Amino acid sequence: MKVSLLFPPTWHPSQPYLSLPSLTGFLAQGGITNVSQRDLGIELLDGVVTHSYGAELYQELVDKQRALERERTGETGSGSAEHLARIVESLDRFPYLIDRIEPAKETLRGEGFYDIESYKESLFLIDKWLEVISTLYFPSRLTVVDNQFSSYSIYSSKDLMKIIRDEAQNPYIKLFRERFVQSIVAGQPDLIGVSITATSQIIPGLTLCRLIKEAAPNIHLTIGGSIFTRLVDNLRRCPSLFDLTDDIIVFEGETALLELVNQLAGKKDFSKVPNLIYRQNGKITVNQPFYSENINQLPAPNYDGFPLGMYLSPEPVLPVQFSRGCYYKDCAFCALTLDHQNFRQKEPGRTVEELDWLKQRYGAQRFFFTD
Template sequence: MKISLVFPPTWHPSQPYLSLPSLTGFLRQHGVQQVGQRDIGIELLDWLLTREYGVEVYERLNDKAKHLERQAQGESGPGSAEHYARVVESLDRFPYLIDRIEPAKDTLRGEGFYDLERYRESLFLVDKWLELISTLYFPTRLTVVDNQFNSYSLYSSKDLMKVIRDEAQNPYIDFFRQRFLPSILAESPDLVGVSITATSQIVPGLTLCRLIKEANPGLHVTIGGSIFTRLVDNLRRCPSLFDLTDDFIVFEGETALLELVNQLSGKRDYSKVPNLIYRQNGKITVNQPFYSENIGQLPAPDYDGFPLDLYLAPETVLPVQFSRGCYYKDCAFCALTLDHQNFRQKDPGKTADDLAMMRDKYDTPYFFFTDECLALSPTKRLCQILNERRLNLQWTAEMRFEKNLSRELLEQMRDAGCLKIVFGLETFNQRMMDFMKKGIKQESVRRITNDCIDLGIAVHCYVIVGFPTETEEEALETMNFVVQNSKLHDSYGFSCQPCLFDLEKEAPIMSDPGGYGIRRIMRPSSEDLSLGYFYEVQEGMTPDQAERVYQHVYEKISEVVCELPFNYSMADGLLYIARAKSTVPSAP
């Protein structure tokens, strides 16, 4: 059998995503050799950022301007006076941008990446170029890392069925037909797997599935990824999605995909495929119980076939995993633990072997641990092995502000190549820490951030504003921990990402909303694929008040945080920190 795995737009352009290389490595380990994998997101971006494509855009903008000049209707929306004004503005900007877009792309892939002003200017040019392209599909807006379909809801199956057929507002229909569909079909795969792991991939991913099924109805298409893992119950009530794909693989996909391949080659008994959701004879079936992998037996990710030279960075940064799941998993707000149902830890020695192999095979020392948080004892053993073997890796990872995260372990991590640690701070107010069930204390946060800075390990903090019952004063206490802490925010590589609390579908808080001060939960009936809810609270800030405070917190933190590159991209920030450390003069 021939398998084609596809990662659709849009994801961050600095580095590949881990899902397809993990599946590819597993399939090849089990004898399925005809596996191809493509990151269509980065291939598409590379093509859009070319003079050749720009010439085509210019012709279409001119045609659009002439059409709208004669027939523009209304003040806003597609085909309106506003649309015409945007197209005219884009035509005015075009000569400036067309001469600079390919040099901007080259800058991000070369030595100019490390010149902060050139880096900023290049990202600005790319964003303005994508904004220009977007005017053809107004009011849709494309950015490097996202897309906004302003006329449609991503969380309504009815809207999704419309937008994936909307030739005027969905640019991916043009992109895929012109650039990708022919090459996918020319490979004559027996199965196409599409990984949808972010909301920005929902419309592009489903559009691609529709085009593939319409071009070749007999070709088996399956969708995987964390988005639909969180929508298992919803999929039972959305039969229209099964017109676009034969089935969905939810939770972990390695064994499920392998068994699906085996069934397609044999008896086609889909009841044997773990974690599969499929429609048969008009009935939607969910294969349970859900299966979790023995990660000790999983191979290293296989990036063969990925266009590693197309990412917008001068060096390759590879995602890896040391564990799956969260060893803590009590945080009341967190739905991430759903992706991996239980915590499992890889062997440190095997992980070190995998890292050494990938370093040599893909010629890079840079790695990005995607674990929800590294556990302390296995991390200590891994760092001992990395130090003993002198692998000279450079990496970043996520951890918790555990009281047992000692300065000694941090020093071992630094010596093993850890350049930055990502922490979920969420709040610095102790009442809120306890209420969120974070399991951490203010004194641990202070000590660990100070230890990291003293040892030369950069720090990232995630912050949540507006968790139920939080007051404005409590939110500002968290803000002030960052804003008034010059030792922290002046440390090289520091980043901080505030976000507004979202009541997510599978978060632990949903098991007892009343206990968390939530009085009422609402969801528009049309949003049958909603990943979150509207709500009312009994005390603390209302959602509207929280949004206002969030804007204030975001603005104040932005004043003391270096947005580019550190708040923009963990991978870019890792490369900047590595460069800064390599240029520090050694002691005499």
């Protein structure tokens, strides 16, 4: 079985996220070794924050200006007078930014990262560059760590089904189609997994799922991540989501994904897959009770294939996790307890072994504790 795991934009560009490496490590422990993993967020950011992309962008801005000068509608919103004003402003900023974005990126990958003023200035320049890109899709807005789609709500399934098809306001449609979709499906994986763990990933992630399903409808596609873990009851009432994915894994995904891969290779009895939500014969089924991992039997995360030098930090920073859940469970502001059903800790000896293995394999000296 061939598995492709994808992490869509947007997340902090200083380091990878833990979800895919945790799954890859567990699949390898279970005998599934033909696994590729890609952080599309950092790939996309690195690709558009370049002088070469700037040449393409400039022409798109000029074309958009001409189109809006010929025909525009209303005072605000997409295709409006305000949209034209934003395009003109972006063209004015363009010469200043185009010569500074790649140096800003390299500053963050070097010693300038440790100088607070250089760090802030570099992130500011990259953010302003993303704002220029965003004006093509006004009023939508991309930032270094987030996105805003003011015409749509991520909390409305109807809005989500619209925005993932709205080429005027969703920049990810064009960017994904041109940069990622063909390379993802060309490898003909048996299963593609898309990890959506933050609200900033909902629209990019579902856009990616739609494009993959349209390009390769026979590839089994599954979504995982904490966002959908918090929406189990809502998923029962949202059949349109299952037009974009074959199923969804909620709560902890290691055993669930391994069993899903095994079922796809065998009897395809999805009732045997823990934590799986799927549609069969028009009915949405939620496999319960939900399963929690024995944290002391989980392997170290596997970062093989990640472009660790592409992240905006001077040396690799690897996320690690040595506990799951929360022993307190009573903070009103925190959603951690929604992602894990109970509190567990790794034994100290395993913690030390894991850190040492990651240091030896990837040369990592910096770790980010996600507990």
